[in-house]
Amino acid sequence: MNLPVEQEHAAGGSPLYQISAEHSAAVFALGLLLVGMWLLRQRGARDLAPSLAPADWLLAGLLAASAAIHAGLAIGQDHATGIRLLFLLDALALGVIARRVLAGAGAGRLGVAVLAASILAYWGSALGGAAPDQVGLATKLGEILALAIVVRPAPSRRGPSLRSVAGSFAIGLLVLGTATSSWVGAFRASAADPGAVAGHHVHAGGVAPPGTVLPVVPEREPTAAERVAAVDLVNTARVALARYADPAVAAADGYRVNGLAGIDFHAANAANENDDRVLDPAHPETLVYAVAPDGRPVLMGAMFLMPKIGAPGPTIGGPLTVWHAHEHVCFSLTPPGLAGLLSPLGMCPVGTIDMPLTAEMIHIWIVPGAPEPFGDLDEAWKRAYLQATATRP
């Protein structure tokens, strides 16, 4: 549904929430199948299997859809020959089983074996670091649903049998395994480009971690002027923010420091978020604190937010000062706060809303020696710095 975005800024969202370009052939094949089914129906094909139960109709449809998608992947030129051959075999097997179901013969053990193998192959691919996308996820959920139909117990007036309970448990595990492997795949794929996490940018071919929209930055060194501008920005911020080392001063200026805890506490200022100032070191939208091991709060830096969603931040330091945004962040309303990221299964925690995109933002870390003054501050470095701060008299 969400096609790959092509913008100058904030171009690199996670494939987890998009349809990868390499899966276009699969989507096209699915479209052809739907058109074909509609044409058959117009010609009275409904009478071919009039006695099928609704569950069997759905099963045949799911199997045919998965077969079409795998056939599209086999025809597409984006995978190695061996993988394409496996896709083709999967498509043929799923097609044969769909035909059997339409004929009233049921999917049988072959159906269970092929569907389970297809789902497990997806897990293997994702755990191996292949970035999952919406086509893969939708296909796997469809296959799990097909498997749930195949293994469902016959309607009975008696209570649930051990077999039906085991079958339900297995379906639950397959759903959980698909979500887990997809998270792992999405994060592993982004870890392949170190800049995706540390520098808050990706290079050509790299992918962003889930929930983060990173711009694609050409691989070039910053100019001398850009270096000077970046250093000036950090130094100006250090001077301007020094007074907020005391959270009480920050609170008096409107920053929400209540409940200060952890090593990445963001204290927002609602007034500054709405003042239309852009990258003003004296008026950051958010201050970032960490609590040292001795319990002292330490001002680590600040986060600057653009006034509007979609507005690109000024990259005054060229590739050194790259802005990023967040996508599909789940927000709770009761009480207001962050509740996670949109699941590969398409769900935010119940009762929370999915914020599809935030305004662009950039961090400036004012602590001395920060390895990435504008990117992501490495957690191990942060802990070591806080430890050293705590041992200082």
Add this chain to the structure above:
Amino acid sequence: MQRVETRLMDTTERPADDFLDLAKVLLLMQGSILVATTIEAVIWGMAFAGAAATGSLLSFAAAAVILVARARLSADRRWSRRLVYFVEAFTLTFLAVDLVLAIALTGTPPPAVAVLTRFVLPVSVIFLLRQSARATAAAASRGVNPALEGAS
């Protein structure tokens, strides 16, 4: 017109158990997704200091309601259907909010999987349960035991 009538007859004459049978499969799928969502919500709660626990609790409650209602679902149990309708209505309401936000902020609908799990799945469950209830009522008015109707 005639085709529409034929299609209506096709569905209303289905044995109630056929619709219930499929609804139970979809509810198992939905319950499993909600269990996974609950686990994810708990993990996010641990990862983000101060993350709201409401999401984990509500996800767990929704998963429990769906799975218990599925286990107790039968033609003569109205309360289990009503519990399912309540959770589905809650899911659809939040999807509507997300849809408005997505269109307003990005100009695109939510991701395809979200549409499948939060729109197609709940709407299908509601449709099947309503068809099952109608088929049961129709069978009862004809003096047929709905439980035996499919066996004839």
